[in-house]
Amino acid sequence: MTKSLTITRPDDWHLHLRDGAMLQAVLPETARHFGRAIIMPNLVPPVVTGAQAAAYRDRILAALPDGMTFDPLMVLYLTEDTDPADVAAAHASGLVTSVKLYPAGATTNSASGVKDFDKVRPVLEKMAEIGMPLCVHGEVTDDAVDIFDREAVFIDRVLDPIRRATPGLRVVMEHITTSDGVDYVKAHDQDLGATITTHHLIINRNHILVGGIKPHYYCLPVAKREEHRLALRAAATSGDTRFFLGTDSAPHVDAAKESGCGCAGCFTATNTMALLAHVFDEEDALDKLEGFTSKNGPAFYRLPENQDTLTLTKQDSPVKFPYKIECEDGPVSVFEPGFRVYWTVA
Numbered sequence: 629m630t631k632s633l634t635i636t637r638p639d640d641w642h643l644h645l646r647d648g649a650m651l652q653a654v655l656p657e658t659a660r661h662f663g664r665a666i667i668m669p670n671l672v673p674p675v676v677t678g679a680q681a682a683a684y685r686d687r688i689l690a691a692l693p694d695g696m697t698f699d700p701l702m703v704l705y706l707t708e709d710t711d712p713a714d715v716a717a718a719h720a721s722g723l724v725t726s727v728k729l730y731p732a733g734a735t736t737n738s739a740s741g742v743k744d745f746d747k748v749r750p751v752l753e754k755m756a757e758i759g760m761p762l763c764v765h766g767e768v769t770d771d772a773v774d775i776f777d778r779e780a781v782f783i784d785r786v787l788d789p790i791r792r793a794t795p796g797l798r799v800v801m802e803h804i805t806t807s808d809g810v811d812y813v814k815a816h817d818q819d820l821g822a823t824i825t826t827h828h829l830i831i832n833r834n835h836i837l838v839g840g841i842k843p844h845y846y847c848l849p850v851a852k853r854e855e856h857r858l859a860l861r862a863a864a865t866s867g868d869t870r871f872f873l874g875t876d877s878a879p880h881v882d883a884a885k886e887s888g889c890g891c892a893g894c895f896t897a898t899n900t901m902a903l904l905a906h907v908f909d910e911e912d913a914l915d916k917l918e919g920f921t922s923k924n925g926p927a928f929y930r931l932p933e934n935q936d937t938l939t940l941t942k943q944d945s946p947v948k949f950p951y952k953i954e955c956e957d958g959p960v961s962v963f964e965p966g967f968r969v970y971w972t973v974a
C-alpha cells in the first residue's frame with residue numbers, strides 16, 4: 629500500500645558543497661530537495677572573510693542548474709586572526725549566517741582552525757552580543773585522547789568552558805555522535821542546539837570495521853557504539869526542537885576514500901530524505917520528521933520556514949538510488965544504507 633507524507637520543504641543545516649567540478653556535480657543533489665543549507669567553509673583556502681563568503685556564494689549560485697531554487701546560507705571559518713568587526717558586518721548585511729569553529733587538525737581541511745581558544749574570545753563575545761550562531765566541530769585533537777572519546781572530552785574541556793565564559797553565545801553542536809552530546813544539549817537552554825546527520829542514525833562503528841574496512845562509512849566524528857546511535861535516533865525523533873538535520877554530506881572522489889589513507893566524509897545528499905523517512909517510519913515517528921528537517925532548524929536560526937513543500941511516498945517495492953554520481957574529478961559513491969528502502973521523494 630502506498631503511503632504518502634507531505635512536509636514543509638526541508639533545509640540542511642550542515643552541508644559540504646566544495647568548489648569547482650565537485651560543486652557542479654553535487655549541488656543539484658541537494659537543491660533538488662532542500663530549500664537552504666548551511667554551507668561549510670572548509671575549502672582550501674578556507675572561507676575566512678566576508679568578501680570570500682560573497683565570492684563563494686556567487687560561485688554556488690552560478691553552478692545552480694536553471695529552474696532550481698536554492699538559498700546557500702554562508703558561514704565564516706573562524707581563525708585566530710578573524711576580525712570581530714568583519715564578522716559583525718557580514719552578519720548585519722545578511723551575507724553570512726554563522727561562524728564555524730574547527731579545532732585545528734580535527735577534520736578535513738581544518739589546518740587553519742583554532743589552537744588557542746582564548747585568541748577567539750573577542751569574536752565570540754561580539755557574536756553573543758549580536759545573537760549570531762556559532763557552529764562547532766566538537767572533537768578535541770589531543771593525541772592522548774582516543775578517537776571514540778573525542779566528542780565527550782571536547783564537551784568538558786572546550787565547549788562547556790566557552791559557553792560559561794560567553795553568556796548569550798548561541799551554539800550549534802554540529803553532527804553529534806554520542807549520548808553525551810544528546811545529554812549536554814538536553815541539559816541546557818534555548819541557546820544550544822545540535823545537528824544530527826542521516827548516516828549517524830543508520831550506522832554504528834561495527835558497520836565501518838566488521839567484515840572488512842568500509843571506507844565509505846568513515847566520517848568524522850567517527851560513528852560510535854550502537855547505544856550512541858540509539859540515543860541519536862531517540863533525540864531526532866523525539867520532537868525536541870533543539871535537534872535538527874545537518875546531513876554533513878561530505879563528498880570526496882572515490883579514489884580519495886578508497887585509499888591507504890582514506891578521507892573522512894559520507895556523501896548522503898542524493899538519498900538523505902528517503903533514508904530519513906525510512907528511519908522515522910521505523911521509529912513510528914513519521915509525524916516528527918517535518919520538525920526535524922524543516923521546522924526546528926529555522927526556529928533555532930530565527931529564519932522563516934520554507935513556503936513550499938516536499939512529498940515522500942512509500943512504494944511497494946524497493947527503490948533504487950544511483951550508486952555513484954559522476955564528477956569531472958572522478959566518481960563519488962552515494963551512501964549505501966545496507967537495507968532496502970521503500971521511500972522516495974515524489
Ligand SMILES: NC(=O)N[C@@H](CC(=O)O)C(=O)O
Nearest residue numbers: 644735736847848878892893
Ligand atoms: N564529516 C566529515 O567526515 N568530513 C567533512 C568535515 C567535517 O564535517 O568534519 C569534510 O569536509 O569532508
Ligand SMILES: [Zn+2]
Nearest residue numbers: 735765848849
Ligand atoms: Zn565536522
Ligand SMILES: [Zn+2]
Nearest residue numbers: 644668876878
Ligand atoms: Zn561537515
